[in-house]
Amino acid sequence: MNRSDIENWYQDLQTRFCEGIEAIDGSTSFHSDLWDRPGGGGGDTRILSDGDHVEKAAVNFSSVWGETPVQLTEQLAAAGDSFYATGVSIIVHPRNPHAPTFHTNLRYFETNTGSSWFGGGVDLTPYYLYEEDARHFHGVLREVCDAHEVADYRAWKQQCDEYFRLPHRDEARGVGGLFFDHLTDRLDEVWVFQRQLGDRLLDAYLPILRRRIDLPYGEREVRWQEIRRGRYVEFNLVWDRGTRFGLETGGRTESILASLPPRARWDYNFEPRDGSAEATLLRVLRDPPRWWI
Secondary structure (H helix, E strand, O other): OOHHHHHHHHHHHHHHHHHHHHHHHOOOOOEEEEEEOOOOEEEEEEEEEOOOOEEEEEEEEEEEEEEOOHHHHHHHOOOOOEEEEEEEEEEEEEOOOOOOEEEEEEEEEEEOOOOEEEEEEEEEEOOOOOHHHHHHHHHHHHHHHHOOOOOOHHHHHHHHHHHOEEOOOOEEOOOEEEEEEEEOOOHHHHHHHHHHHHHHHHHHHHHHHHHHOOOOOOHHHHHHHHHHHHHHHHHHHHOOHHHHHHHHOOOOHHHHHHHOOOOOOOOOOOOOOOOOHHHHHHHHHHOOOOOOO
16 A cells, blocks of 8 residues: 555545446536646646536545645644645535435545555435435445455444534434544555445445436425535534635635535524425434435
């Protein structure tokens, strides 16, 4: 395991996921935007916009290095004058409100002191609740984790529930997934796990996307989708560590904010009608059940 192998695999995952999304959308393709980071490194941000089924998708690879900002050292609890980081992030915002937003980030980090670790996260953000989708998504993630001693599905699912939560709203962002960070032990085994997790992401998400993109919807569903997208924006701009990491290390702003949806709204004090499908989702996000474990 070395930097080159890790970078090459992240780039291969980027390509495979782009191809999978393009095949489902069928109307457009990703645009590749290569960029350099002042201070060291760069990346490839691939954006698909205004497709028939995918309103926006961003699949970003980066490999950056340089002097470690003081605030970053404190945040990561890691000493070191310089750092190296590489990873791939994926975000998909479907057009149909019945199709959930998907997010993942897989990353590797080093400092000049010899410290190194893996981290990552994957989660699903529906606008309308379909239990079969949540069960399928978590089922794939659990299968991957159960095949590796270095993985812990229950603990990482709990960490995901805690991380992808909006404390100022007292509600979850979505139906969760996995979140793990600072994995420093048995790195070769962790690397095998992370590759297999990445390989199964298409299995976890694309079947859900396929079965929801042609469902009928109207203005009411779009309005609700945009309100919930507003919550997504709030999390990414206020609480997300990856956003702060990118901005604090001089990352490329357009690439860092590529995860944001193309449209969102904030209706004052909006509450869905009791008994509605919208209210059902909100009830689950405020008090997550255990039925997808």
